[in-house]
Structure formats: structure tokens, C-alpha cells
Amino acid sequence: MSRRISFYVKILGDDMDTLIYSDKDYKKMIEAFVNVSVIGVLALCQGLSPIRAEKIAQVTAPDFDIGVVKERILNEISPEAREKNFNTMIAQKYSNAVIKDVRSGVKHIKLTKYCAGRPVRINVVEVDMKLAKGFELTPVLSSDTSLNSRRTITTIAKKSNALIALNGTYFKPQTGVPLGTLMINHKMYTGLIYDRVAMGIFSDGNSTKFDIARVQLDAFVEGSGTKIKVDNINQPRMLSTYVLVYTSDWGQVSPYAPKYGMNLLVENNVITKASANPIKISQNGYVISGPKSVLQPLLEKKDSKLTINTNPEWKNVKHIISGGPYLVKDSKVFVDMTAQKLGAIGGRNPRSAIGYTADNNLVLVAVDGREGSSVGMTLMELAYFMQSIGCTNAMNLDGGGSTVMYVKGQVVNNPAQRGGIPLSNAIVLSELE
Secondary structure (H helix, E strand, C coil): CCCEEEEEECCCCCCCEEEEEEHHHHHHHHHHHHHHHHHHHHHHHHCCCHHHHHHHHCCCCCCCCHHHHHHHHHHHHCHHHHHHHHHHHHHHHCCCCEEEEEECCEEEEEEEEEECCEEEEEEEEEECCCCCCCEEEEEEECCCCCCCCCECHHHHHHHCCEEEEEECCCECCCCCCECCCEEECCEEEECCCCCCEEEEEEECCCCEEEEEEECEEEEEEEECCEEEEECEECCCCCCCCCCEEEECCCCCECCCCCCCEEEEEEECCEEEEEECCCCECCCCEEEEEEEHHHHHHHHCCCECEEEEEEECCCCCCCEEEECCCEEEECCEECCCCCCCCCHHHCCCECEEEEEEECCCCEEEEEECCCECCECCECHHHHHHHHHHCCEEEEEECCCHHHCCEEECCEECCCCCCCCCCCECEEEEEEECC
């Protein structure tokens, strides 16, 4: 049934009149508005006084394609035009693939490429975040109560009411604790590992934007007139000189203090206990663990305030999920595997990746590997693939046996373990409640 749109117009003081437009009329009206707007801008430029024109002439003008401008304006004010353009773009970009509609603005693409003459199966999900209304991209943990947990992608997806899910960042296999920066709904669950690259997700309920950068932790505790740097949050200790913070998400108790160190329990910004042994972590507190010589000054007044920021300073960032290495940076292939201390994940393997395009479309990729019908990809091959499908920035996620993609109720790739191994975390496109 054709949709009809009503406009109420009051003309010259007469009674309110109702103008009724069909979809076809509506689209014509929008195009007419855009054309008039563009012509008006051009006419205004032509009508500039000689002095203003001379000043403007001194500035090199960018290329001005009226067709492109009109298409972009239509995309913003007409959902129908945006959907049509998205569908056309996907069909052209993945011309030799099987393309499935998942929801408005969400496409699932299955294709086979050949790397060094051998086949590679790839699953891609591309999302126009403006068309996919009512959905949010967010990292999720396998458990709501502890970092020490692992569950299958299907269990995680169903728990999160997810339409799409892809395995997330690295994790410690023995415990499930994520290894790298993970923030969910403004809460920092785990800190960095080697300042690895991460994706920041900025969402205010009306729009979603992304950024990818190498992230450093900028955290500290203040008390008794002193300020102490915090090296990490809820991560395994790498150096005895580090100051670490453990929250109740880590578990019920903190680890032992390092040699010549101490643990301090903080509850409601007050230090209530000091010990070298593990300390039970209260729900409304945290444990600071580090060298005794560094933490001792905090005991003078026993006050403590924890502040957590990141560098770059991602203001209003809602979620962060780390990965590594980079694959695409500013539209160029950029694989910094050595700099991020990820030399062990080289070779041709199953791969997972996340990125975004110049139009802010989300791109999720799962590559099958380690089998005759799909040999997997090297990181360079994956990087060139992400660039070829339009990613301006992209990064590698945990791969190998962890690679698994879920679309609309089922696992769509072919992990070595049927349904995928139990995971610590995932990145999901979930329906808002």
C-alpha cells in the first residue's frame, strides 16, 4: 500500500488546509527542494560583489559535483533514497557474492576469494547505522557478574538480544579474562595490553560514530595529598613495580600483592584494609595492589579517589573494545604486528576483523581457515581485503579457534569446533529494549 503524507498549511489567514502527498509526490518534492537549494547556492555565488568574489577567487575551491551533493542531501532527508542507495552500493561492491537482507540497513554477504591460488571463505556483515534504527553496537561479556567466564557465541548473542554477533577481543583461555581495553556503557572493565589498538563507539541514542586508535590508560588514585599512577585495571600483573586496580568484576578476591608490595581495600573512597595477602573485594569498592613504597603514603589519611581516562581522550565514548594489530589506517593498509607484540599470530589462519567506511558503515568480517576448502588469511591479506571493501579504518580481532560469526539466530561460518569455542566476550548488534 502506498504511504501517504499529510501537510497542514495555513494560507493568508484562511482556514487550515490539508495537502496530501503520495510517496511518489513526496520524492518529487524532495528532489525539487534539493535542486532549488543547489541552484540557489550557485546563484548566490554568482551574485557576489566583485570585492567578495576577488577574495574568494584567491582560495582554491574544491571540486563541486552537484549530483553527489544532491545524493547526499537525499540520503539524509529521505530514508527511502538512503535504503535504495545502500542496496545498490552493496550489490556493486560484492558483485560475485551471495547477499542476504537481515534487516533494513543490515546485509550479510557470503563470498569466496582466492589467496595464492587457494580458496578462502569469508562472511561479511555491513551495516548502515542510520538505517538500522533501534539497534546498538556494543561489546558484551559472557557473564554479567564476573570476568572469569566463557560461553558460546550463541549463548552470548541470545542473552544480549543480538541480531549480529562476532567474537571480540583476546582473552586468557584458562579464565576468560579479556586481555586488552574493554569498556561497556562507560564502565572500564579491563585495561590495556601493550597499548594495543581499540575501537571507540560513540552513541547517544540518535547516532553512532566510530574511531580506531592505539589506546593508553590515563588512570590514577589520589589521597593523602598524593597522586599515584595506575598502570592497569583487572589485568594479570606484568611487572612487580606496577600499580594495579582490581574491581569486583575481577572476582571475589584480589591476587596476592607483589614482592615487597601491599594491597589496599578501598570502600566508598576510604581505605579500610591493608595486607600483602588476597583481599575480598566489596561491590562498592576496589583493591589497589602495588609496591609498598609507592602505596604507603595513601595510609596517612586513608582517603582514595580513583580516576580513569584514556589517551586519546575519547570524550563521551560509550564503549571500547581492543584488538590488534591495525589493518587499515586512514584508508591505507597498515599492519603493525611487531609494534603491538603480536608476532605469534602471523601466518594464514581463521580471522575476525572490524572496521568502518567513509560513510560510517560498520563492517564485520569472519574468515574461515585451517581446512582444504578455506585456508584462511595472513594479516596482510586480511588488511588488503578490508581496504578493498571500503574500510577507512579497521583492526584485527581475536582469531584462530575463536573466529565465529552469528547472524539472526545461527552461526554462519564454519569454526573448527561446531558452534565455536566458548568465548570471553563478543561484539554484538543488539535490538534496543
